[in-house]
Amino acid sequence: MQNFTFCNPTKILFGKGRIQDLAREIPAGQRVLVTYGGGSAQANGTLDEVRGALGHAQVAEFGGIEPNPSYETLMGAVKLARESGTEFLLAVGGGSVMDGTKFIAAAVPYAGEDPWDLVVRKAPVKAALPFGTVLTLPATGSEMNSGAVITRKSLGTKLPFGSPLLFPRFSVLDPCKTFTLPPRQIGNGVVDAFVHTLEQYLTYPADAPMQDEFSEGILRTLVRVGPKTLADPGDYDARAAFVWAATLALNGLIGAGVPQDWATHMIGHELTALHGLDHAQSLAVVLPSMLEERLEAKRAKLEQYARRVWGLDSASGAIEATRAFFESLGVRTRLKDYGVGAEAIPALLAALEAHGMTALGERRDVTLDVSRRVLERAL
Amino acid sequence: MQNFTFCNPTKILFGKGRIQDLAREIPAGQRVLVTYGGGSAQANGTLDEVRGALGHAQVAEFGGIEPNPSYETLMGAVKLARESGTEFLLAVGGGSVMDGTKFIAAAVPYAGEDPWDLVVRKAPVKAALPFGTVLTLPATGSEMNSGAVITRKSLGTKLPFGSPLLFPRFSVLDPCKTFTLPPRQIGNGVVDAFVHTLEQYLTYPADAPMQDEFSEGILRTLVRVGPKTLADPGDYDARAAFVWAATLALNGLIGAGVPQDWATHMIGHELTALHGLDHAQSLAVVLPSMLEERLEAKRAKLEQYARRVWGLDSASGAIEATRAFFESLGVRTRLKDYGVGAEAIPALLAALEAHGMTALGERRDVTLDVSRRVLERAL
Numbered sequence: 183m184q185n186f187t188f189c190n191p192t193k194i195l196f197g198k199g200r201i202q203d204l205a206r207e208i209p210a211g212q213r214v215l216v217t218y219g220g221g222s223a224q225a226n227g228t229l230d231e232v233r234g235a236l237g238h239a240q241v242a243e244f245g246g247i248e249p250n251p252s253y254e255t256l257m258g259a260v261k262l263a264r265e266s267g268t269e270f271l272l273a274v275g276g277g278s279v280m281d282g283t284k285f286i287a288a289a290v291p292y293a294g295e296d297p298w299d300l301v302v303r304k305a306p307v308k309a310a311l312p313f314g315t316v317l318t319l320p321a322t323g324s325e326m327n328s329g330a331v332i333t334r335k336s337l338g339t340k341l342p343f344g345s346p347l348l349f350p351r352f353s354v355l356d357p358c359k360t361f362t363l364p365p366r367q368i369g370n371g372v373v374d375a376f377v378h379t380l381e382q383y384l385t386y387p388a389d390a391p392m393q394d395e396f397s398e399g400i401l402r403t404l405v406r407v408g409p410k411t412l413a414d415p416g417d418y419d420a421r422a423a424f425v426w427a428a429t430l431a432l433n434g435l436i437g438a439g440v441p442q443d444w445a446t447h448m449i450g451h452e453l454t455a456l457h458g459l460d461h462a463q464s465l466a467v468v469l470p471s472m473l474e475e476r477l478e479a480k481r482a483k484l485e486q487y488a489r490r491v492w493g494l495d496s497a498s499g500a501i502e503a504t505r506a507f508f509e510s511l512g513v514r515t516r517l518k519d520y521g522v523g524a525e526a527i528p529a530l531l532a533a534l535e536a537h538g539m540t541a542l543g544e545r546r547d548v549t550l551d552v553s554r555r556v557l558e559r560a561l
Numbered sequence: 562m563q564n565f566t567f568c569n570p571t572k573i574l575f576g577k578g579r580i581q582d583l584a585r586e587i588p589a590g591q592r593v594l595v596t597y598g599g600g601s602a603q604a605n606g607t608l609d610e611v612r613g614a615l616g617h618a619q620v621a622e623f624g625g626i627e628p629n630p631s632y633e634t635l636m637g638a639v640k641l642a643r644e645s646g647t648e649f650l651l652a653v654g655g656g657s658v659m660d661g662t663k664f665i666a667a668a669v670p671y672a673g674e675d676p677w678d679l680v681v682r683k684a685p686v687k688a689a690l691p692f693g694t695v696l697t698l699p700a701t702g703s704e705m706n707s708g709a710v711i712t713r714k715s716l717g718t719k720l721p722f723g724s725p726l727l728f729p730r731f732s733v734l735d736p737c738k739t740f741t742l743p744p745r746q747i748g749n750g751v752v753d754a755f756v757h758t759l760e761q762y763l764t765y766p767a768d769a770p771m772q773d774e775f776s777e778g779i780l781r782t783l784v785r786v787g788p789k790t791l792a793d794p795g796d797y798d799a800r801a802a803f804v805w806a807a808t809l810a811l812n813g814l815i816g817a818g819v820p821q822d823w824a825t826h827m828i829g830h831e832l833t834a835l836h837g838l839d840h841a842q843s844l845a846v847v848l849p850s851m852l853e854e855r856l857e858a859k860r861a862k863l864e865q866y867a868r869r870v871w872g873l874d875s876a877s878g879a880i881e882a883t884r885a886f887f888e889s890l891g892v893r894t895r896l897k898d899y900g901v902g903a904e905a906i907p908a909l910l911a912a913l914e915a916h917g918m919t920a921l922g923e924r925r926d927v928t929l930d931v932s933r934r935v936l937e938r939a940l
Contacts, residue, residue, distance in 0.1 A: 183575075183576070183798060183801045183802065183805070184576070185575060185576025185577060185578075185579065186573075186575050186576065187572065187573065187574055187575070188572070188573040188575070189570070189571070189572035189573065190569070190570075191568070191569075191570035192568070193566065193567070193568035194565075194566065194567040194568065194817075195566055196562075196564060196565050196566070196567070196817070196818060197562070197563070197564025197565060197818075198564060199564075200564065389798035389801070389802070390802070391782045391785065391786065391802045391806075392778065392779070392782055392802060392805050392806050392809060395774075395775075395777075395778025395779070395781060395782055396774075396775055396778055398774075398778070399771065399774025399775055399777070399778050400771070400774070402774060403770045403771055403774055406770065407770065419562060419768035422562045422768070423562065423768070423769070423770045423771060426562070426771050426818070427770075427771050430771060435814075438573075438575070439575060439576075439805070
């Protein structure tokens with residue numbers, strides 16, 4: 183096991199009716215800015231329930247945070263928060279709203295000229311507004327971690343950022359609030375959580391049996407409950423298991439003390455930025471091809487994954503099972519399924535190079551040449 | 562899955578050489594009281610390493626905290642901390658030193674007449690000194706939870722207490738600092754962590770697949786690495802896996818959202834208080850008999866435990882495997898192994914009754930009569 187530091191102070195309020203406990207978690211008298219996305223939190227009543235739970239607190243609102251939250255949109259919230267003297271942020275939504283709110287939290291007190299420097303120049307986050315979340319879409323794990331991914335539309339750029347100051351103070355996880363999600367978002371969410379887990383697990387053996395066991399437990403749970411919760415959105419127990427698995431997939435625990443990969447994510451980000459694939463679609467396209475391309479380097483863990491997650495005895499069988507699992511969830515795994523052809527590859531590689539993504543993976547040996555072969559396999 | 566609230570803010574510093582990072586975790590200029598147990602932390606050099614890492618901080622020390630830390634001893638530390646204006650406590654030791662330090666942390670600022678009321682009357686902990694830990698004995702999980710068990714020798718009483726204010730601010734887990742432990746303490750530690758996990762897992766099915774998977778992962782890891790780390794104390798990877806498994810066994814995560822048992826612990830506490838068994842010895846005696854006695858009530862989970870942890874197909878087989886596992890670690894599982902006979906049972910039951918332990922277990926159906934049958938089976 184590698185040395186590690188682990189600290190995750192986010193308070194999880196899990197279960198039915200937990201929005202009612204919101205008000206107790208926000209210091210009395212603070213000016214709150216509620217952030218949300220498109221119309222769904224409004225349409226399905228979650229936003230009204232949040233407003234009711236906040237009672238007589240001083241509440242402003244900022245809606246319209248889009249999937250792949252953009253600097254351009256978020257700076258509007260930063261302006262509003264500064265002008266209104268916001269003291270606490272409350273994100274109501276999925277990964278995009280939560281990620282966007284992390285950027286707002288860091289940007290509001292940022293003393294430099296342009297908060298974009300927090301993302302592109304990794305300017306240190308020296309202060310952040312406190313914030314909580316009300317989860318409406320299980321997928322990204324943003325509800326219990328300190329990272330975010332922010333897009334700058336004008337540059338076609340999608341980049342990760344984060345800080346230990348950006349853990350949510352609390353997150354409300356009520357599975358019932360996700361019942362009205364369309365199948366596409368549930369399928370995407372299962373793939374997202376699955377790939378998060380694989381990025382931290384499917385590397386090389388590191389004498390970390392607890393981390394392996396926990397990762398395999400998340401993967402098996404997603405394989406079991408993913409199709410079930412897609413088929414029957416109102417099955418509370420299946421949805422609750424999925425919600426909790428997705429949170430545990432990226433809260434720092436399974437990745438502590440082990441090598442991590444993330445090459446699939448970095449290539450996927452460029453597919454989203456340049457071709458508009460959903461985040462999970464980009465992962466479903468890149469991951470199986472990445473595993474095929476790196477089969478020898480990952481053989482030991484791939485064979486463990488095959489045995490323990492799929493009950494199979496071959497690495498290539500496990501890769502095929504993974505691809506079939508994604509397809510069974512309605513998430514297509516080929517570039518052509520999204521209308522992207524071989525002619526797109528040079529620009530994707532140029533974007534990777536421009537973003538410094540030229541030595542990816544747990545051994546930093548995923549060069550641009552390897553990424554090219556991965557994309558060619560994915561056609 | 563049941564509704565739950567989960568929050569664990571303890572920062573874990575895991576791995577070789579992490580004592581060197583201590584000083585950064587304690588606010589500069591604070592008066593520190595280092596607490597420890599018998600001579601082993603001194604003899605094996607850990608205490609000197611801690612002193613060195615603290616550098617020029619104002620440090621007082623309180624040693625002599627015994628196994629099953631007693632109110633009588635701990636009140637000496639409370640007096641010293643009050644007189645010396647202690648601002649931060651640092652526990653260097655195993656579960657007893659860490660538990661004792663939690664009592665000291667709560668007792669120092671306690672405004673009532675006698676801090677024993679925190680334990681016996683469950684007087685609310687309204688404030689606590691901040692504290693960190695340096696782990697020297699993997700077993701109890703106290704390094705990453707907010708609970709403690711305190712003994713009052715003069716009354717022959719051993720009782721749990723805790724508060725959300727009693728999480729360590731940080732815990733240093735360097736597996737190397739446990740290499741010099743005698744086999745008895747390693748065997749005990751594996752049993753302790755194993756039974757902690759079973760108390761949270763082996764109840765009735767609760768549609769909580771993630772919690773089941775994580776619990777089973779801890780149990781399988783202890784089955785695999787327990788004998789290995791006992792046989793070869795200097796095997797870093799095996800010891801590291803054991804240390805991390807023991808911490809994860811009782812940090813609140815696997816118990817969130819599921820029913821919990823703890824009947825074995827409550828009966829075990831009386832055995833320790835009245836007959837001086839080590840904590841783990843008391844659990845090794847009570848647990849297999851408890852499972853035999855409650856086989857029907859626990860059948861569904863016992864069969865799952867049999868399949869997934871032992872690769873067996875019967876509940877009774879899993880119970881026998883559990884007993885054999887404890888014995889293989891050098892921890893005996895019969896009362897007679899400790900010189901305790903049938904004549905001791907009435908006093909043990911009287912103690913349970915005096916402490917209100919008359920309806921234990923996940924369904925509160927472990928009456929005194931059931932406890933009597935469990936003890937009779939354990940003879």
